[in-house]
Structures are given as structure tokens and as C-alpha cells.
Amino acid sequence: MCTACLTKTLPTDDFAEHLVGMLDGAAVIQMLSIGHRTGLLDAMAELPPGTSSAIAHAAGLNERYVREWLGAMVTGGVVAYDPATREYHLPPSHAALLTRASVSNIAATAQFLPVLAGVEDDIVECFRAGGGVPYSAYPRFHQVMAEESDMTVVAGLEEHILPLVPGLTDQLAAGIDVLDVGCGRGHGIIALAEAYPNSRFVGLDLSKDAIAYARDLVVQKGLTNARFEQRDLSGFDPDERFDLVTAFDAVHDQADPAGMLAGVAKALKPSGTFLMQDIAGSSDVGNNVGRPLAPFTYTISCLHCMTVSLAQGGAGLGAAWGEELAQKMLADAGFSKVMLHRLDHDILNAFYVAQR
Ligand SMILES: C[S@@+](CC[C@H](N)C(=O)[O-])C[C@H]1O[C@@H](n2cnc3c(N)ncnc32)[C@H](O)[C@@H]1O
Missing domain, CATH: 1.10.10.10 (Winged helix-like DNA-binding domain superfamily/Winged helix DNA-binding domain)
Structure with missing residues (x-):
């Protein structure tokens, strides 16, 4: 016992x-x-x-x-x-x-489990042989992720997320340069581009399909202030500078999260801000016992976030990398000021506001 x-x-x-x-x-x-x-x-x-x-x-x-x-x-x-x-x-x-009609639609989130169960045979093989399962093995992932993003990012942008950075909405209204790394289908950045026509937005992501989808959306909506590019953010070496960089649930499943974070720090203008949303919780499993959605987080991680990174020969941090490691990696990437926020209505995510 x-x-x-x-x-x-x-x-x-x-x-x-x-x-x-x-x-x-x-x-x-x-x-x-x-x-x-x-x-x-x-x-x-x-x-x-x-x-x-x-x-x-x-x-x-x-x-x-x-x-x-x-x-x-x-x-x-x-x-x-x-x-x-x-x-x-x-x-x-x-x-x-x-x-x-709801921004807390558990039935939409429920889709993750069957989507991920589709790769169970491959995951079982990885338990034996190591390695990972690539993004291409999850045909519906980006669609389901975009639905989740509509609830956790888009719906809360104005009321909850942007106010985490003092003065940000005024800057966006006046016109600034914004980069979203690991943008997926780009719903977050497109919502911002619609709301703030004076600002300019760039989204980068590894997925060709997700970027094609985001580009179509830009055309459909007639937006002239948003563009999307397919890019592997491993060893990210930016060639442009931005006032704001965002990452919505997009650091922990990168192949090279440390390299991407260092690139993000480099991509910021001196007074720029990095706004990072990632999964809440501790890096120590012991602190997560009894935490709502902790089993969900480890399961999603094993069947997707960790394995897609390992499939790229990556770090395999996983969704449960935790707030302690996230803060350490932000400091290692060159961010000297990091504020951690949680939102009352969102128990799944933590929000980091980081400056160099
Ligand atoms: C969990 S999804 C989040 C997508 C989006 N930010 C959202 O909120 O819907 C993580 C994103 O990271 C992207 N990604 C994974 N590895 C990458 C890499 N090496 N370079 C660039 N993007 C990568 C994936 O294609 C995916 O779109």
C-alpha cells in the first residue's frame, strides 16, 4: 500500500x-x-x-x-x-x-477523442518502436482545432484575451504589425484582421492544407491586411519585425519549441509583446492529480501533441509541458518579463504576456 x-x-x-x-x-x-x-x-x-x-x-x-x-x-x-x-x-x-450557438460547446470538443482514436494502431506501434505519428495521419484535426479555436480564442479575444496586454486594443486600432505562429486555419488572426483594419497580420504554419484554407478565407472575406505562409518554424529565423506576436495553443507541439520561442523573441520590435496561450497545468504530474481536464490533456498529448512533434524528430514536449517549464523556456528564449494569467471561464488554458 x-x-x-x-x-x-x-x-x-x-x-x-x-x-x-x-x-x-x-x-x-x-x-x-x-x-x-x-x-x-x-x-x-x-x-x-x-x-x-x-x-x-x-x-x-x-x-x-x-x-x-x-x-x-x-x-x-x-x-x-x-x-x-x-x-x-x-x-x-x-x-x-x-x-x-454556445462558446462552451462540449460536443465540439468531444470530437477530439474520436479524431485521435483514429491513429490508435499507429500509437500502439510507437509505444513499441518509438517515433511519432505525423500530422498527415489526422485528416480532421485542423477542422476540429479551428472549431475549438473559435471558442477558446476568437470568442474571447475582445473581452478577455486582448485586455491582458495593457493598451493593446488602442495600438491595434491605430495600426501595428502582428505575427501569429502556428496559426493553423487562421481563425484567430482573421478575426483580428477584420476587427482592426489599420493593423497588418501574418500567419505562419507548417500545414499546407491549413494555410490554403486560411488563404481562401482571406479571399472570401476580402481582407487586404492579412497574409498566410507555409513555414516550418523549427529554428525560426524571422526576416521581419513585429509589435505583437501571438501563439494560440501552438508552442508545445512544435518540433523545436525552444528554437521557435527564440525566433519569436528575435521577431519582436524592442517594445513588442509576445502573447502566448497554451495548456494550463503543472509540469509535475503530481500537482495535476484531481485537476479537471488533466486526464484529457495527457490523452490528447499522447495521441497527438507529443507524437506529432516526435514524428518531426522533435522535442515531444506534449500538451502537459506545464506552466513551470513554459516560464523557464520563455526566460531561456530571452523574455525577461513574463506575466502568467488565467481566465475564469477557461480552465483549459493559461495565457502568458512576455516582453524581452
Ligand atoms: C494545436 S494547433 C493550433 C493551431 C491554431 N493556432 C489554433 O488555435 O487553431 C498547432 C499548430 O502548430 C502547427 N505546427 C506544428 N509543428 C510545426 C512546425 N514545425 N512549424 C510550424 N508549425 C507547426 C500545426 O500545423 C498546428 O496548426
Whole structure:
């Protein structure tokens, strides 16, 4: 018996109950992902109580599948069911966390687990032989990441994120040069470019597909102050200087996070600021016991963030690199002033405001 261990040791019967609860939870998460992708959750949020046929008809889906999905939703505590009328209903208080109308849509976040489960065979092989699984093995990753970014970055920019840097919104309104590293599909930088037409924005990312998507969006929106370039940020050696550099959830899965951070420091004008959003938590697993979303973070990391970096021959920091290591690496990269912020509504992320 380990008396100093942090994880509670349960009697076998209680542990069985704990495990069964986790199995049910994981199953519901899979079905929430399907409910999001098929539009069922969005449709149900708008519908009065109805039968499986009425719901399937309204959503334009196959009744047999919808009924099975509803079974999981009812027994999983998501959807209310009246056995007398055989009617199902998504209560508004649940819909608030499960539809595209919400900026805290857990059904959108639920998609990560099935997306990452798609590479399980490759990951099992990596456990034996080392190495990593490349970005190209995750066909839906950038789409799901962009949806997540809409909630954690875009929705909170004006109210929560930009105010972390004093005076930043005034500078953006007047016109400054901004770089976003590891921009993915670029939703964050495009939202900024729309809101601040006097400023100029550049997004850099390794992914050809994500950059092509971001460029299309720039054309669709008719933006003239944003451009995107495919670039490997390993050993980043910038040829331009910026007033603001941002990194939204994009440092820990780099092949060369230290080299990228050093490049970011170099890319800043003397009075410039680096605004970095990354996963919250400690670098020490012991400090993360009991932390909500800690198992989620380590799982996402193992099945994606860590392995995509290792696949590039990289550092493999992983999503749980933690705030202590993040601050050390920022200091090593040449940032002498670093402020760490957390936002009340966002338990997944930490925000660093760094200056040289
Ligand atoms: C977790 S995603 C975040 C994307 C985006 N910032 C967002 O919030 O949606 C991390 C990004 O880092 C990019 N990335 C990974 N390794 C890279 C490298 N070596 N050079 C440049 N970008 C890289 C990936 O392509 C991916 O778009």
C-alpha cells in the first residue's frame, strides 16, 4: 500500500463502479461528437419535445440511427425522455453546453477523442518502436482545432484575451504589425484582421492544407491586411519585425519549441509583446492529480501533441509541458518579463504576456 501516493486507492467494488462510470462517460462523449457532426444537438435545441421520428425528420436523418443515439443520450443524462408519450427533449440548460450557438460547446470538443482514436494502431506501434505519428495521419484535426479555436480564442479575444496586454486594443486600432505562429486555419488572426483594419497580420504554419484554407478565407472575406505562409518554424529565423506576436495553443507541439520561442523573441520590435496561450497545468504530474481536464490533456498529448512533434524528430514536449517549464523556456528564449494569467471561464488554458 502506497501511503504517500496521490491517487486514491479504492476497494475493488468501488473501483469497478468508477471504471464503469468512465466507460459510460467515454461512450457518451463519442455520441456527443456524432450529435455535433450530424447537427442533431443543434436541431434538438430548437425543437419542442418530440418522438424519434419527429426529431429524425426535423434533422433530415435516418430514424433508426437517431433512435439508437437518443438511447445513449437519455441513459447518459443528456436528453430528457417521457416514457408515456415517447417524446425526447434537450433541456435548454443542457443545450447551452452542446450547440454551435454556445462558446462552451462540449460536443465540439468531444470530437477530439474520436479524431485521435483514429491513429490508435499507429500509437500502439510507437509505444513499441518509438517515433511519432505525423500530422498527415489526422485528416480532421485542423477542422476540429479551428472549431475549438473559435471558442477558446476568437470568442474571447475582445473581452478577455486582448485586455491582458495593457493598451493593446488602442495600438491595434491605430495600426501595428502582428505575427501569429502556428496559426493553423487562421481563425484567430482573421478575426483580428477584420476587427482592426489599420493593423497588418501574418500567419505562419507548417500545414499546407491549413494555410490554403486560411488563404481562401482571406479571399472570401476580402481582407487586404492579412497574409498566410507555409513555414516550418523549427529554428525560426524571422526576416521581419513585429509589435505583437501571438501563439494560440501552438508552442508545445512544435518540433523545436525552444528554437521557435527564440525566433519569436528575435521577431519582436524592442517594445513588442509576445502573447502566448497554451495548456494550463503543472509540469509535475503530481500537482495535476484531481485537476479537471488533466486526464484529457495527457490523452490528447499522447495521441497527438507529443507524437506529432516526435514524428518531426522533435522535442515531444506534449500538451502537459506545464506552466513551470513554459516560464523557464520563455526566460531561456530571452523574455525577461513574463506575466502568467488565467481566465475564469477557461480552465483549459493559461495565457502568458512576455516582453524581452
Ligand atoms: C494545436 S494547433 C493550433 C493551431 C491554431 N493556432 C489554433 O488555435 O487553431 C498547432 C499548430 O502548430 C502547427 N505546427 C506544428 N509543428 C510545426 C512546425 N514545425 N512549424 C510550424 N508549425 C507547426 C500545426 O500545423 C498546428 O496548426
